[in-house]
Amino acid sequence: xxxxxxxxxxxxxxxxxxxxxxxxxxxxxxxxxxxxxxxxxxxxxxxxxxxxxxxxxxxxxxxxxxxxxxxxxxxxxxxxxxxxxxxxxxxxxxxxxxxxxxxxxxxxxxxxxxxxxxxxxxxxxxxxxxxxxxxxxxxxxxxxxxxxxxxxxxxxxxxxxxxxxxxxxxxxxxxxxxxxxxxxxxxxxxxxxxxxxxxxxxxxxxxxxxxxxxxxxxxxxxxxxxxxxxxxxxxxxxxxxxxxxxxxxxxxxxxxxxxxxxxxxxxxxxxxxxxxxxxxxxxxxxxxxxxxxxxxxxxxxxxxxxxxxxxxxxxxxxxxxxxxxxxxxxxxxxxxxxxxxxxxxxxxxxxxxxxxxxx
Ligand SMILES: Cc1cc2nc3c(=O)[nH]c(=O)nc-3n(C[C@H](O)[C@H](O)[C@H](O)COP(=O)(O)OP(=O)(O)OC[C@H]3O[C@@H](n4cnc5c(N)ncnc54)[C@H](O)[C@@H]3O)c2cc1C
Ligand code: SF4
Ligand code: SF4
Numbered sequence: 001x002x003x004x005x006x007x008x009x010x011x012x013x014x015x016x017x018x019x020x021x022x023x024x025x026x027x028x029x030x031x032x033x034x035x036x037x038x039x040x041x042x043x044x045x046x047x048x049x050x051x052x053x054x055x056x057x058x059x060x061x062x063x064x065x066x067x068x069x070x071x072x073x074x075x076x077x078x079x080x081x082x083x084x085x086x087x088x089x090x091x092x093x094x095x096x097x098x099x100x101x102x103x104x105x106x107x108x109x110x111x112x113x114x115x116x117x118x119x120x121x122x123x124x125x126x127x128x129x130x131x132x133x134x135x136x137x138x139x140x141x142x143x144x145x146x147x148x149x150x151x152x153x154x155x156x157x158x159x160x161x162x163x164x165x166x167x168x169x170x171x172x173x174x175x176x177x178x179x180x181x182x183x184x185x186x187x188x189x190x191x192x193x194x195x196x197x198x199x200x201x202x203x204x205x206x207x208x209x210x211x212x213x214x215x216x217x218x219x220x221x222x223x224x225x226x227x228x229x230x231x232x233x234x235x236x237x238x239x240x241x242x243x244x245x246x247x248x249x250x251x252x253x254x255x256x257x258x259x260x261x262x263x264x265x266x267x268x269x270x271x272x273x274x275x276x277x278x279x280x281x282x283x284x285x286x287x288x289x290x291x292x293x294x295x296x297x298x299x300x301x302x303x304x305x306x307x308x309x310x311x312x313x314x315x316x317x318x319x320x321x322x323x324x325x326x327x328x329x330x331x332x333x334x335x336x337x338x339x340x341x342x343x344x345x346x347x348x349x350x351x352x353x354x355x356x357x358x359x
Contacts (some may be wrong), residue, residue, distance in 0.1 A: 003089040004183040005029060007315075010081060011358075013041020014060065016188035017067050023071035032067065033079045033095055038142035038148075040064060041190055045125065045139075045214065047221040048227075050270040057141060057223070064143040070347055074180065076143060080223040084185060093180040099173045100148035106168035109145035113169065115161035121153040123225075127215045129233075130225035135160050140223065183289065187242065191355040194249030194257060202351055204250065207323040208234040209330055209348050213264070216350045220274050230279045232348045236327040239347035242281050243332050244268050245287040245318055250354025256355040265292045269305045271350070276309045285312045285346070287334065295350055321349060 007023050009016045012034030020030045038112050043049070044064075046056035067073055082094040117133035125139050135155035137145065149160070149171070156349075161169040193214055196204040202208050222228040232239045246264060250257045265288065272284035290343065291313065293299045305311040316334040323330055330349050334342055 001087065001090050004091075004181050006031065006180070006182045007142045007184045007186060008033060008091070008093055008180060008182040008322065009186045009188055011041070011188035011190055012036075012039030012067075012075070012077075013190045014043045015190065016041070016064070016186070017063050019186050019188055020067055020073050021063065021070065024070045025148045028072065029072075030073045031076060031182065032073055034336060035078070035080060036138060037077050037100065037146070037148045038074060038138040038144070039067060040075070040139070040142070043213075044141070045127075045221075047224070048215055048270060048274060051295065051298060053270065053273070058097060061141045064141060077144065077146075077150070079178075082177075089183050091182050091185060093182060093185070094257045095178050095180070097176045099175050100146060101151065101154075101162075101171050101173055102147060102149065102168045103170060104146045105171065105326040106142060107146045107164075108164045108166050108168075109142075109147065110166075111137065111147070112163050112165070113147060114297055116159050116163050118157065118159065119153050119155055119290075121150045126225045127212075127218050129215060129218055163229060186353075187357040194292055194353040194356055194357050196218075196248050196351050196353055199248065200246070201328075202318070202349070203321050204351060207321065207328070207330060208232075209239075209323075209328055210321065211348070211350055213267070213350055213352045215266075216271055216275075220271060220278065228278060230275060230281075237347070240282050241346045242272075242275060242284055242348045242350065243271055243318075243330070243344075243346040244284065244350050244352065246286065246352050247317075248351040248353045251355075254355075257356050260292055261355040262292065262294055264354070266295075266298055266301065268350075268352050269302055269311065272311045273305050273309050276311070283310055283312050285344075287314050287316050287318050287332075289317060290315065309357060326350045 006029035009020045009032045020032045024030045041278045049056045078098045084091050113135045114133040119134035120131045121134050123130045123132045134150045218224040232268050250261045274280045
């Protein structure tokens with residue numbers, strides 16, 4: 001059997017990107033297949049990253065560009081794997097590359113089309129907290145920097161086609177079937193956040209001011225729905241008191257994620273500190289089962305949050321949240337060590353949802 005000196009990496013998050021760069025630098029041909037329209041994954045949605053609190057896109061963008069320009073890497077966006085057959089050293093892979101309804105090679109990413117498109121669509125990169133056009137790019141630093149047409153939303157008015165100087169738009173372009181020969185396959189498909197809707201005691205989806213951690217991350221981000229201004233969904237008011245609830249759906253047998261997601265304790269602390277820096281939130285309060293600061297010196301990060309930023313950690317599980325009808329503030333119920341029930345009012349509650357294997 002002939003061994004093939006090429007590798008298929010499935011998933012273009014930071015794990016798939018770094019794997020591709022390392023393999024390509026070692027001389028392997030790499031096919032990087034990504035199901036969305038850009039590589040970058042969850043890291044591209046983050047504002048800052050613990051433990052250094054560096055800007056996430058500042059770390060990620062050079063890697064995106066390096067991957068996009070590497071002579072040994074072919075990026076296959078908007079792709080789904082159909083079939084993998086063979087043996088280690090020699091696999092045949094069939095994948096479908098879904099059409100963008102424009103020619104990826106011709107599109108310069110200028111964005112004129114999106115400026116003129118009359119139709120609005122939900123911006124999933126911003127976790128549905130803002131809108132974009134029916135023709136859009138996933139995020140400004142996307143690699144490859146190409147636009148795509150949302151087939152469900154597009155009304156076929158033809159404006160984008162008329163305005164595109166590169167003549168990139170072609171509504172008739174069809175999905176492509178691609179066959180690859182590779183010697184190895186790396187799965188780097190990342191994770192899905194747990195959807196907390198079934199946990200009715202927290203009121204997600206019912207109380208407007210109960211949001212998830214990835215939604216809060218987008219709100220914190222300068223490229224997010226409010227340009228980094230922390231305003232709450234119900235009325236656009238800047239929240240003064242925010243509660244951060246750990247282990248929502250994780251470490252919880254009833255909800256199948258019976259393991260620890262391992263990063264939430266740290267990134268909750270990060271989000272609480274950034275919120276305090278941005279908006280001078282009063283005593284950001286983290287409700288926790290226990291703190292799991294896994295990495296070297298990560299505990300110092302927690303201590304700093306307490307000492308320098310006044311982040312309050314309360315070792316309690318929250319039993320229920322109730323909305324105050326007029327103000328839309330939230331009553332958070334928890335028990336003290338001596339069995340007394342305390343009710344504390346917050347303007348915004350953020351749920352730190354568990355991570356589960358990608359669908
Ligand atoms: C709110 C939040 C804040 C965080 N903050 C921090 C932080 O401050 N510091 C830190 O170190 N970590 C943080 N993390 C964790 C960090 O985001 C993840 O560990 C990291 O992004 C995981 O990268 P990944 O490449 O494994 O997965 P992902 O980023 O999930 O990438 C997987 C990629 O695979 C693609 N894909 C999935 N299925 C398929 C398929 N079948 N075919 C093709 N492509 C597929 C997806 O579209 C995606 O692009 C945070 C996480 C969250 C949710
Ligand atoms: S499709 Fe045309 S107008 Fe739109 S970004 Fe690409 S080159 Fe610009
Ligand atoms: S054809 Fe579709 S994508 Fe293009 S401008 Fe009209 S609605 Fe927008």
